[in-house]
Amino acid sequence: MIAETVCSAASAAGLGIAVVTAYRKRFLAATRIAAYSLVPVGLVMTGVVGWLADTAFSPTAWAGFGVLGMAWALFATTRIVERRRGGTRAERKAARGAQRDAVAPAASAPSLGPGARQSTRPATAPAAKSSADEFSDIEAILKKHGI
CATH class of the missing domain: 4.10.860 (DNA Excision Repair, Uvrb; Chain A)
Incomplete structure (x- = not known):
């Protein structure tokens, strides 16, 4: 009231x-x-x-709030301990198994395929063209377009 x-x-x-x-x-x-x-x-x-x-x-309601608080504290404590240990046993066992098994143990290097030859030139060095070759390319393009 x-x-x-x-x-x-x-x-x-x-x-x-x-x-x-x-x-x-x-x-x-x-x-x-x-x-x-x-x-x-x-x-x-x-x-x-x-x-x-x-x-x-209500004293019963306050006791209920106390029980709920205790349950929350227990959940929080188990989560803290679980994180410090590194997870549950099943999670740790799965993590150890995943560390042992490689994704593709037989693949050590990329395959180039049969008959593939490697260039003796470094991949980063561009092929040097002479100025005459460049001009002949430009002339060919201009002739193609009728200029």
């Missing part, structure tokens, strides 16, 4: 502030304040405030 009264009073005060804000021609802010001030009344009307008040003063 007290919680409902406090919520109603807070809503009334908020609506009063919204009216003063609207009087100052700040309608957007007044609308926002009115929306916030209607929330407590809505919570009272839906029964949430009564449920929270019953829960806050």
Whole structure:
């Protein structure tokens, strides 16, 4: 009963502030304040405030919160220990097996295929053309286009 009264009073005060804000021609802010001030009344009307008040003063509810906290602490502790150890046994065993097996143990170098010959020239050095060869290429292109 007290919680409902406090919520109603807070809503009334908020609506009063919204009216003063609207009087100052700040309608957007007044609308926002009115929306916030209607929330407590809505919570009272839906029964949430009564449920929270019953829960806050219930020793059984507080014991339940304690049990939930203990469960969370146990989960967190096991996760911390698991990370320090490096995972569960099955995960460690799978990781060790993956380290031993290579992806492709027989492939040591890329295959060039039958009859492939390697160039004696380094791959990074471009073939040097003489200026006459370059001009003849340009002439051929120009003749092709009729220029």
